[in-house]
Amino acid sequence: MQQKLFYILFIFASVISYGQVNLFMESDKTDYNGKDIVNLTIILELNGVDLEPQTRFQLPDLSKFTIIGSGSVTNTVIDPATNTLITQKVTRIALEPKKKGKVKIGSVLVTVNNKIYKTEPFDVNIKDIIEKRSLATNMASEMYLNMEIEDREVYQDQPTIAVLRVYSKNMDNFRKVKDVRLPHQDNINVHAISMSKSEIDPSGAGNMASQTLAVFMVFPNEAGYVEVSSVSASVSSYANKNKIVSNKVKLNVKKLPEGSPECFKNAVGNFSVNVYNASKDKIEVEKPIHVIVKVSGEGNLPDMYIPKILASPDYEVFSPKITSKVAPGTTGMKGEMFANYVLIPKKSGAISIQTEQFAFFDPASREYVDLGQETLALNAFSHDQILESRTTVEKVNEYTNTLLETVNTPVLKTTTFKVKEKSKFHWNILLTNIAILVGLFLVYLLFKTWQKKRALVRETASPKPLGSVAETEKEIRETLKTDINDYFSYLENLKDNGDYPKFFDTLEEMDLEVRNQYFKSSSEEFRTFLESHKGSSVAEEYRNLLQRIQMEKYSPLKSAEGMDELLKAVVNLYSRISK
Template structure:
């Protein structure tokens, strides 16, 4: 009887161990500083074949934290001691605390075989929390900046969009916000999208109105937790000038997946590579040609490593000149990058110019794309082959060009243009050359006569007195004076035609001409000169207009109404300051 009882107890013990469920949650530590990340680890162990979770982990209320990252992994093994299947599911959650003090973290729930299991709640102590905004000393209760990044979990070198908002109780403060300075840090690359101010939203947080003052892209170039530094802006008024600073934002930057090609560097996005010869003439040995590698697409285009031309004994290659046409897109910087190489062929015959292998990571498909090498096939000729391949007309043109480049006097000998008789003499060519020579000779005589008359006028004219410094400066200004109305008409035409790139280039040219009238080369010196000549209000208006021009120039979207208002402001100011 006693042996039967022991046998029954062993059976119950094996059944219990066979169907055991363990669920628990823990944090990496009990106390945290304000800058620390709270890491929660949730572990679910299932000992048995018939155990299967019916629901996912049901998290507790985490509204006092900001979830900046999460991940999970499932492991399966066989316990050699009990010969049972053990399934272990581990999840980790990274939290950023919003407030200080003791915070209770509730239970995690999961349903296994129609039975609910939960973890024990526990407390974490947050000593201090960095404020989400840094306020100017004298307007701290009225105004602050806030940097908002919605997507805080990205891959390395993948962009995320940051929006900078200014909050204020007084709507008059919005027009005082100027000189937004984007963050700079070694582990991030920042590219502006727009500095155009949005419409004022009266329904902001804390009964404060808000306005977007800047939008920019952040490209983190290292994995892990990356802090985006604060953005600063100045708040200017007639009495004083203050500086306000935004909050910092922490990003959870995921490392790129394993299995990248050996020659993968840092290209993240979607790209294509093309290589072509920009020189239109025949390729000659020991003569340079222009070979261009064009990388187009969308992603971290301005910051990635471009494929280079591979060295070869068949040609000599020099460092490229990099040019770009890039603008903000939906998933990164979009456009084209050109690497212009100077290549000198070393031998005649077929030449194969190859680029380095190129690969990129596509975040949309989460896969690496291998574009391999690009090859440009060329055929180089020797100097003798080039000469033999030329037609008679090309040889005559080259001979004529050489003659015109080496002649030092406008009086040309007619024998130079004599056509050697082969089978037939071309009288039309000879008569044409004679007419050209007679015309050049008449022009030469007229030029000499004009020079003599000009010399006589100079001799009879009495020299003018030097005059004072003020008179000399006035004369210089008269020589430098430009009709500003011509610029206004030209700018109006460019605006109506939608040629905004030429519009802003003309604005810079007009600004330079007006500065020359004041004998000032730099904008800062010109603003100081305006303040002394026209007053501080005009100088401040010039500074504000210059900043507005720069913001409109680099804005990806330009409206006809905005350009019309900008042109009116330009005409209003420059018509007053132009001499």
């Protein structure tokens, strides 16, 4: 009899252990401050193969909290001692309390095999809750600011939209609100969408009218719980000036998924990269060119890292000048970012310019996209190759430009008629040049005729000895010579005033005047002349100075120290050449 009773108890114990369901909920602690997050953990444990949940977790009334994040995970193991399948489902919910005091959290319900299971309710104590609005002392009952962010669960560097509204019982107060200041903090980037006031909505919360003051995007740049600081505004009246601040909002910022490419930095959105040469002329060795790296798309465009141009022995690259053309979009800031690089080719022939590898995270597909490298193929020419490739029309244009620069007068600034190099032939340009030459020739004939008439009226003067060819050349050179010190003083004033474009234009004008003293129209001819008469060291110093002037002229960033050193080098060299 005792043996039979033992078998019966054993069978009942097996049945109970075979189909056991455990459901419970707990919080991480019982007492919370106003800034703390209430973390709830719900665990459903099923011991048996025939147990299956028929419904999801039915949460209790959480209206006294704001749900800012949730997540679930399911684990399945086999108990080796009893050979029983154990399924465990864990759900975590992050809550932000709205009110202080003792708050009761009700039961969680779930149905398993047509049977309802529930957890035991419990209380949590909320102390020193931060109110949703902070009011000016003398206007606490009249108006307040409220910052609203609907999507509080985003990825790192993914934007969320924030709306700032002001509420007031007196509509006359809305015109007094000015100087809205958006939050500034290290763990978020804020970009304004609209800072203009909307129409007044008379049907606001609590019988108070409302008005939208600002709409802006918030880009959290770190994972975890990120708190967006309050937005402030001033309320001005005839008597005094008050300051009101809005509530703070906490965001649940999800960390970006693992498996990112090595070249990924912080680009989140959808982008494309393009590299192109902004210079229109032929590429010449040792002459600067502009290469643009353009990143276009939508996302955290103003705050992301733009891929750089890799260094190479084939060219010299300088720090870029960053410009942007962005506007608010639907999923971030939309537009284009430009990195303007100044490059100087070091060799002739084919040159390959490569950028860094670039990758971004697309929140829509939740995947990383690796765009790789962008390559720009260029072909550089030497100075002799540039001269040989010019057509007859281009040579005529060059000679015409040289003549216009040489005979420039204060009455007619003929340098404005300089002909730019074009890729195709234009008859209008050629006819204009011919007309200018014919006009100059007629002016010359009229001038000679006037001189002859004047010579007939004057008394015949005694002839002056002509002298030798060397003396005549020296006399002409002294006539054409310009006081170089006037240029030095003018350049010093331009440098001190920071007028760098006029500074470099004056340098070119001074160089032209000095070359005209020796009847040399181009810098190459003048350098050959210096090598023959002044020595190879002076000619090399002249070539290096011209190259340095070009580098400083096209450099996006100019320092006062660098301009001082450049002016000293110019004064030193041109003082010796002009003697």
